[in-house]
Amino acid sequence: MNIDFVVNNVWELIVTGLTQGSIYALVALGYTLVYGVLKLINFAHSEVFMVGTFASWLTWNWLGLGVDTKVPPMVQVLGYVVIAMAVAAVAAGATALVIERVAYRPLRKRNAPSLIFLITAIGASLVLMEAVGIIVDRQPRGMPRLVQPAAQFDFFDATVYNVQIVIVVSALAMMAALDFFIKRTKWGRGVRAVAQNPETASLMGVNRDRIIMLIFALGGILAGFAAVLYCLKVGSTTYDVGFNLGIAAFAAAVLGGIGNLRGALLGGLLLGVVENFGAGLFGNPWRQVVSFLVLVLVLLFRPNGILGESLGRARV
Amino acid sequence: MRQRFVRVAGGAALAAAMVASAAACASSNGGETAAANKCGYKIAFFGALTGGNAILGINIRDGAKLALKQYNDKHKDCTVDLVEKDSEGSAEKAPPLATAVAGDSKILGVVGPAFSGESKVANPILSSAGVVILTASATNPALATSGWKTFHRGLGNDASQGPAAARYIKNTLKAQKVFVIDDASEYGKGLADQVKQTLGTAVIGSDVIQEKQTDFSALVAKIQAANPDAIFHGGYVREGAPFLKQLRGAGVKATYVAGDGAKTDDLISGAGKDSAEGSILTCPCVPGDKVEGSFPADYKALSGRDPGTYSAEAYDAANILLKGIEAGNTTRAKLNDFVSKYEGQGITTKFKFQDNGELDPNSVAVWAYIVKNGQIVPDKEIPKA
Structure with a gap:
């Protein structure tokens, strides 16, 4: 127990935890969207994220940015990040769509039991992870340093860095955009309709397959954005990067209430902070033990997560 | 009754067929080796050839390969083969x-296992079958105290590397405050414990990371606070x-100091030149360019690369085994006696x-290497105590 360290660094741990948590939240949205509509846990979603990290690595390499490149000027960095986000979003979104097309849709057409979906999800995940592992020789790939970390201001006694601001602000912006899309647009209404009652929705003229493709694509795009933010933060990626992060993001989705968009946000941020405190208090190896204990405790009292399932409920 | 008879007869026929095919297999095998090579003895490489830490294994494999090539060029009528066992370091x-190695009676000795973690589980199996173990890289001290009769270590262990690294931190870097982390592996924890013990009160903090961890923000925050x-x-x-x-x-x-497990160019390509610059890597291994004779050139001709960490040690290890075979020690027991008395x-x-x-102990040398302009270059041999 390292109480001294935690007491002296409360705000530091909160700030770094929120940064990590916003990445969890973005990935958690992918789990939650698919679950909300299909009642399916898409375990291959972690690999969609992994594809996104490699897409941004490739993009930056194509643009001539290696691990040793000096930090480019601010305007260019913005361009590089936006391009990488576009490419990663397309790559991850496409991967998610391919997974849906190859691993899930044929089963859905045959009305397979939900357990079978779980198996193909794990299978698709392994195929992607191992394929990338073989291609990149299972070596970590270093990212260029795009943002020179610079202290921006002090938040209580924690120093806040520009990278952290970029990550938290862009993650929140994307989540707000998604929230708007689901609640205010015609397509979003379709998603909610299919989530609520697929049969009535199709009777009303909603194309169910299209809506399902839409949610996979949306989840993939968000995972792609998360991947770029992760690359900015961590500075390297490996073929199995999705594994731990996927479990954490899934836990975040459950913590907040799976199927609930705002729940994914809350769960992600909370999990990031709890993990950090766990690691600070008991040492790094306890990070996941603590966060999953918290998950179990929360589920004991609120079995549907903090905010409950809601994508399909009338409340939205 | 009839059914039973058919079953028995069928079983017998199947068994006969298997015996016949096995015999055919054995005879064709025997014929082949007799034509090319009347001895057919083998030594095995055991370590990672793929996976995240593959480069250390490849260095070792190629060092051993060179020794075998030179031996086989001299003994065309009685060559020794290298069997490669890729453990992925796991x-x-x-x-x-x-x-598999223990079951192949033609395999007399092993260059490896390369890492300490895999050694801990592989060595009991190898040792109880009498296979001579001569590792060119596994440096956990406990490996020598586990009672494996055929275990040999062709380099210093972490009990020499750890204190030497600590001496370098204290005497050369003149660091007053040191933060120690390890990955809870046989190797990493062993080494870090040695460093902590030698540095004593200069250690102001420590933490444990996980294998495959990629995000270190909490740890970095902790280190920042400890300064x-x-x-x-x-x-x-x-x-x-x-x-x-x-x-x-x-x-x-703060200066980053690590042991031989991090001494590969992947550290620089993964972290970036700027981040890696000035880092110190200790290793109970002799720098490739300090090795005399034609080894560096021969190695490059064979593998297309300059000798890396442990290439020279593996070359030596393979040569010791080969000298034993050359002297007629062609059973595992005899070869073990030879190596033990070598x-x-x-x-x-x-x-x-x-x-x-x-x-x-008088044979053990620990070197410090430094990252300079994106290259790992020898700094100096760390003085003994």
Whole structure:
């Protein structure tokens, strides 16, 4: 127990935890969207994220940015990040769509039991992870340093860095955009309709397959954005990067209430902070033990997560 | 009744067919080796050829390969083959490979296992089958005290590397405050514990990281708060590279010191030149360019690369085994006696083994290497005590 360290660094741990948590939240949205509509846990979603990290690595390499490149000027960095986000979003979104097309849709057409979906999800995940592992020789790939970390201001006694601001602000912006899309647009209404009652929705003229493709694509795009933010933060990626992060993001989705968009946000941020405190208090190896204990405790009292399932409920 | 008869007859026929095919197989095999090579003895390489830490294994494999090539050029009528067992450096994958080595009676000795974790599970299997173990890289001290009769270590262990690294931190870097991390592996924890013990009160903090961890923000925050002069990392390059990158990203300037597990170019390509610059890597291995004779050139001709960490040690290890075979020690027991009593000059050091299989302390040299302009270059041999 390292109480001294935690007491002296409360705000530091909160700030770094929120940064990590916003990445969890973005990935958690992918789990939650698919679950909300299909009642399916898409375990291959972690690999969609992994594809996104490699897409941004490739993009930056194509643009001539290696691990040793000096930090480019601010305007260019913005361009590089936006391009990488576009490419990663397309790559991850496409991967998610391919997974849906190859691993899930044929089963859905045959009305397979939900357990079978779980198996193909794990299978698709392994195929992607191992394929990338073989291609990149299972070596970590270093990212260029795009943002020179610079202290921006002090938040209580924690120093806040520009990278952290970029990550938290862009993650929140994307989540707000998604929230708007689901609640205010015609397509979003379709998603909610299919989530609520697929049969009535199709009777009303909603194309169910299209809506399902839409949610996979949306989840993939968000995972792609998360991947770029992760690359900015961590500075390297490996073929199995999705594994731990996927479990954490899934836990975040459950913590907040799976199927609930705002729940994914809350769960992600909370999990990031709890993990950090766990690691600070008991040492790094306890990070996941603590966060999953918290998950179990929360589920004991609120079995549907903090905010409950809601994508399909009338409340939205 | 009839059914039973058919079953019995069928079973007998099947068994007969199997025996016949096995015999055919054996005779064709025997014929082949007799034509090319009347001996057919083998030594095995055991270590990672794929996976995150593959480069260390490849260095060792190629060192051993060179020794075999030179031996076979001299003994065309009685060549020795190298069997490659790729463990991916993983303790989970090692036992079946060790069983396969033990079951092949033509394999007399092993260069390896390369890492300490896999050694712990593979060595009991190898040793109980009498296979001579001569590792060119596994440096956990406990390996020599586990009672494996055929274990030998052709280089210093972490009990020599750890204190030497600590002496370097204290005397050369003159660090007053040191933060120590390890990855809880046999190797990493062993090394970090040695460093902590030698540095004593200069250690102001420590933490444990996980294998395959990529995000170190909490740890970096902790290190930032502790503000050390130097950081010692007991572990491998896979975690070392991203850790170092994030450490520098957060503006921590403390010197990064790690052991031989992080001494590969992947540290620089993973963390970036700027982040890696000035890092110190210790290793009970002799720098390739300090090795005399034609070894560096021959190695490059064979593998297309300059000798890396442990290439020269592996070359020496393979040569000791080959000398034993050359002298007619063609059973595992005889070869083990030969290696245990062996005394002779290799290209890295003068070899002489203690009873527990450890190298004689006078033969052990630990070197410090430094990252300079994106290259790992020898700094100096760390003085003994």
